[in-house]
Amino acid sequence: MLALDNLPPLREIIAQHDLQAQKSLGQNFLLDQNITDKIARYAGDLTAATVFEIGPGPGGLTRSLLRVGAAKVIAIEFDPRAVMALESLNEAAAGRLEIIQGDALEVDLLSLGAASRAIVANLPYNIATPLIVNWLSQIHVDQGAYQSMTLMVQKEVAQRMVAVPSTKAYGRLSVLCQFLCDIRKLFDLPPSAFTPPPKVTSSVVQFVPKDLGGDKPAFKALGKITAAAFGQRRKMIRTSLKNYAEILEELGIDSTLRAENLSVARYIAIAAKAQP
Numbered sequence: 001m002l003a004l005d006n007l008p009p010l011r012e013i014i015a016q017h018d019l020q021a022q023k024s025l026g027q028n029f030l031l032d033q034n035i036t037d038k039i040a041r042y043a044g045d046l047t048a049a050t051v052f053e054i055g056p057g058p059g060g061l062t063r064s065l066l067r068v069g070a071a072k073v074i075a076i077e078f079d080p081r082a083v084m085a086l087e088s089l090n091e092a093a094a095g096r097l098e099i100i101q102g103d104a105l106e107v108d109l110l111s112l113g114a115a116s117r118a119i120v121a122n123l124p125y126n127i128a129t130p131l132i133v134n135w136l137s138q139i140h141v142d143q144g145a146y147q148s149m150t151l152m153v154q155k156e157v158a159q160r161m162v163a164v165p166s167t168k169a170y171g172r173l174s175v176l177c178q179f180l181c182d183i184r185k186l187f188d189l190p191p192s193a194f195t196p197p198p199k200v201t202s203s204v205v206q207f208v209p210k211d212l213g214g215d216k217p218a219f220k221a222l223g224k225i226t227a228a229a230f231g232q233r234r235k236m237i238r239t240s241l242k243n244y245a246e247i248l249e250e251l252g253i254d255s256t257l258r259a260e261n262l263s264v265a266r267y268i269a270i271a272a273k274a275q276p
Contacts, residue, residue, distance in 0.1 A: 007063065151204070171260070
């Protein structure tokens with residue numbers, strides 16, 4: 001059996017399996033093992049965790065997760081070529097790797113592994129936001145769903161996640177993310193770090209669920225309110241949130257403000273009053 005350190009280079013794996021990245025699948029492979037090792041280290045102690053990776057491709061980050069001692073890595077891969085390319089790594093993992101071919105948007109991660117769980121992934125840009133919103137909805141139901149999420153996304157998306165009120169990047173995603181998690185941007189990666197190089201810079205962002213207790217508004221209610229507010233972000237909230245006018249008045253919120261001027265706490269308060 002091959003040991004992890006004796007596996008063929010990733011470029012050789014790609015060549016063997018004709019695994020050239022496909023734009024339609026949002027594939028940009030990260031082959032520098034120094035970088036993937038850095039991401040795995042930032043994910044924290046994984047020695048007792050089930051780690052989910054989305055879109056492992058040829059397995060660069062997967063190798064790093066196994067090397068830092070992840071108890072179990074479950075890799076969700078849509079591309080059948082990549083599933084085949086991961087077989088040698090699966091053999092070397094000695095039972096610590098499970099590969100599932102499927103669409104990550106349709107896979108319920110919670111049903112695949114017990115807590116403690118973590119997500120560590122270089123997300124395909126074209127499905128990153130819906131994936132994250134889905135995982136946040138799971139955290140809303142159960143704070144212990146994931147101990148952390150360490151995710152690589154497009155830099156612009158990362159900036160929206162961590163943005164503060166009254167800034168251009170602040171929006172619906174900022175509120176939903178910061179409602180449930182403490183978030184920090186760890187570092188950026190230039191296009192040259194990937195094969196092929198994307199047209200944008202990438203960022204690694206880490207989410208750690210907050211302890212909100214049982215007193216919290218419904219995730220759907222907050223989503224509906226932020227969608228209404230930021231769907232007309234140039235208008236005053238007396239227009240964009242006209243259906244919540246009584247709540248705004250009750251909370252003493254100035255209705256001449258715009259969506260980006262309201263703090264996360266304000267949106268949470270509106271949602272708490274709005275839900276049945």
